[in-house]
Amino acid sequence: MTAPIKVKLLGIVGFLAAVEIASGTLQGFYTPIVPQITQHLSISTAGANWFEAAQLVVSALIVPVLARLGDLKGHRKVLLGSAIATAIASWGVALAPNFQTFLVAWSLQGFFTVWLPLEVSIIHRRTAETGAQQRLTRRSAAVLVVFLELGVIAAALTAGQLVGTMSMNSLLMIPAAVVTLACLAIAWGVPETPALDKGKLDWAGFGLVTVAILILMAGLILIRLQGPGSPLAWLVFALGLAAFVPFWRHQAAHAEPLVDVKLLATRGQWPVQLTAFLFGMSVLGAQIPLSTYAQADPAKLGYGLGATPGFVSTLIAIYVVSLVIGAALLPAMAAIFGARNGLIISALLVSIGYGLWVPFHSSTVIAMVNMLIAGIGSGALVASLPAAAAATAPEERTGFVTGMTNTTKTLGGAIASAIFAIALSSTGAMGDPSDVAPLSGYITVWSVCALSAVAAAISLLVVPKAAFSDRA
Numbered sequence: 001m002t003a004p005i006k007v008k009l010l011g012i013v014g015f016l017a018a019v020e021i022a023s024g025t026l027q028g029f030y031t032p033i034v035p036q037i038t039q040h041l042s043i044s045t046a047g048a049n050w051f052e053a054a055q056l057v058v059s060a061l062i063v064p065v066l067a068r069l070g071d072l073k074g075h076r077k078v079l080l081g082s083a084i085a086t087a088i089a090s091w092g093v094a095l096a097p098n099f100q101t102f103l104v105a106w107s108l109q110g111f112f113t114v115w116l117p118l119e120v121s122i123i124h125r126r127t128a129e130t131g132a133q134q135r136l137t138r139r140s141a142a143v144l145v146v147f148l149e150l151g152v153i154a155a156a157l158t159a160g161q162l163v164g165t166m167s168m169n170s171l172l173m174i175p176a177a178v179v180t181l182a183c184l185a186i187a188w189g190v191p192e193t194p195a196l197d198k199g200k201l202d203w204a205g206f207g208l209v210t211v212a213i214l215i216l217m218a219g220l221i222l223i224r225l226q227g228p229g230s231p232l233a234w235l236v237f238a239l240g241l242a243a244f245v246p247f248w249r250h251q252a253a254h255a256e257p258l259v260d261v262k263l264l265a266t267r268g269q270w271p272v273q274l275t276a277f278l279f280g281m282s283v284l285g286a287q288i289p290l291s292t293y294a295q296a297d298p299a300k301l302g303y304g305l306g307a308t309p310g311f312v313s314t315l316i317a318i319y320v321v322s323l324v325i326g327a328a329l330l331p332a333m334a335a336i337f338g339a340r341n342g343l344i345i346s347a348l349l350v351s352i353g354y355g356l357w358v359p360f361h362s363s364t365v366i367a368m369v370n371m372l373i374a375g376i377g378s379g380a381l382v383a384s385l386p387a388a389a390a391a392t393a394p395e396e397r398t399g400f401v402t403g404m405t406n407t408t409k410t411l412g413g414a415i416a417s418a419i420f421a422i423a424l425s426s427t428g429a430m431g432d433p434s435d436v437a438p439l440s441g442y443i444t445v446w447s448v449c450a451l452s453a454v455a456a457a458i459s460l461l462v463v464p465k466a467a468f469s470d471r472a
Contacts, residue, residue, distance in 0.1 A: 012126060013140050015189030016119045017147040019083065022175075022182035023112050024151020026090070028320075029175045032160045032313065040168040041099045051106055052417075057217045058110035060410045061210055066114040067403020068201060068258055070121060075399050076192045079118040082111045083183045090176035094169055112179075113410070117402035119144060120386040124398050125193040134468060137387045138334055145327035145383040149320050156320075160313065196396035199256035206258050208247035213411075216240025220418040228422045260400060268392030269401060271463050275347065275456040276385050276405040277412035282350060282449035283378050284413025289420050289445045291316075292437070294367065303439040305364050319371045326379025333380065339391070339468035343384055344457045349377025351453035357446035377453070385409075391468040416452075420445045 030037065034051075070078040085108065092105030120141050127136040155175065162171055219237025226233050251257040264270055294312050296304025307315065326346065333342035353374025360366040389401040423444040424437035 009123070009126060009136065009140070012190060013123065013143055015185045016122070016140075016144055018185040018189075019079075019115055019119065019182045020144045020148040021151035021154075022083075022179045023115050024148045024153075025155040025175045025178045026086075026109060026112055027148075028152030028155035029159045031316075032156050033163045033171070036163050036168065037172075041096075041102055043099050050103060053217070053221055054103055054107040055110040056410055056414050057214065058107045059113040060213050060217070060407055060414070062111060063114045063117070063403045063407045063410070064209065064259055064400070065201070065206055066111070067117055067121075067399045070118050070399030070403070071396055072195055072199060072201065074192050074195045075118045075121045075125070076186070076190050078399075079115060079122070079190070080183065080186045082114050082118070083179065083186055086111045087176065087179040087183055090179045091173075094172035094176045113406050114403055116141075116144065116148070117386050117406055118399060120390055120402045121398040122190065122193050124387070124390045124402075125395065126191075128395065134339065134387070134391045135331075135334070137390060138339065138384060138468075139331045141387045142327045142330040142383040145379060146324050148382075149324045149327065149379065152320050153317060156313070156316070202251075202254055202256055202258040205247065205251055205254060208243075208250055209259065212240060212243035212247050214240075215243050216411075217414060220414055223418045224421045259404070260397060263393065263397060263401070264404065266392070268463055269389065271459040272385060272389045272392070272401075273404055273408045274459045275343070275381070277408040278452040278456040278459075279347070279350070279378070279381050279385070280409035280412030281416035281452045282354060282374070283382070284409065285416025285420055286354070286445055286449050288417075289424060289442060290371075292424075293361070293442050296437075298362070301439075303361070303442070305362075305367060307364070311364075315368065315371060318368055319375045322372045322375025323379035323382065326376035326381075327383040328379075329376065330380045330383045334384075334468075338465060339384075339388065340460060340463050340465055342380065343388060343468070344460045346377045346380035346384065347453045347457035347460065350374050350381065351377075351450045351457065353377060354446045354453065355450035358443055358450070361442070361446075374449075388468045392463075412452075416448065419448065423448075 066078050066082055089105045089108035089111065093102060093109065096102035096105055120137060123140045124133065124137045127133045127140075130136060158174065159171070162174075215236060217240070219233060219235075219240050222230060222233035222236055228234075247259075248261055251259050251261045264273055291312055293303070294305045294307040294315055297306050298304045299306070326349075330342065330346075333345060337345060353370050353372070353376075356366070356370045356373065360370065385405045386402040389405050390398045393401040420441075424441040
């Protein structure tokens, strides 16, 4: 690769890194100040659960559409459009006069979940003539994830320091301003990638998948609210699963499908997408259970670490730093063990980290070691999955497959969140504030995370060894 190409790629990655700092800001800024946000909106702490549910629904619905539009209209155009939409939503969050307006704006912030897949697609396309496309894409994705996690850390620390020193509206303007700057970074520093696909957006497919995802999410929400003993909740959930059947048939028969199910069924794709789904169960579903376990008082409950909220923040910081380490180690792992084996090792690290929680969960030091191991594997997977999906897809479908890794991860997290809510409810009445989670529930959470990661590693064995490398 010649020096001018290296310089151009470095510049593009630099501007995209600014976008990932904004993504990290959105993911890290609000979490430490959720109690203060609920007070600002005059809602109960339980009402904050709707934040996660609403944004997950929007993310699951919008990412396939935006990713497909990236292939059709150009990835940079869609990246800029989604960034502008996220900026508008972020300003809406900052200025919302009531809970309803806040919830709508918060939900629309879910547009940011398509940023990393689109960025990986842009880099993948820009490196097509270098002879080292897959290696450069992996390295660039690792750099982006490092900046993403640094953004999470900086945002969490900033929010924690400033809350109470300024009005909530002013405080919430900070992430909105950061996202606005990200829009300028895209507009000024990221060149367009010409669209290779001349097809059209499958609106009928979008309608079918919207119905299926909404019904499925409604079932998961009902399970969490009404408990596992609710026949209505399980009926709605079953209807949601059934609704994917006509959607799948429509996509298989369509010449220009929204979700290319034939491509997803190939040997190089389905293990990657399945890994993203299984990985979502731990990276998105297990964080709240880990936080509540850490704060549980062992003197009263017989389990837990008795951690203060401040120390929980320290545990979170250790976990995020381990994600940075994992993303930074990704290029070396791929160079030493091969790209596919690097993915398998990352999944096994996640499994080991969560598996260690089952026998070793009473020591703070062990807890930090467990999270460090799981975090290194998770950081590598966050960076490698979009790049791996792009490596085995046609050039005109890279946006679609990278976006699907986020969609499947989101669905895995949503399903795991409902499963874990059931496991942690001793009475089945998850709305009952007096309900105390049993230790067996936490063991179930850790076991599911560990076993799902093992299943991901096994599925990746199906992929040819050189599938994600430039030798393929």
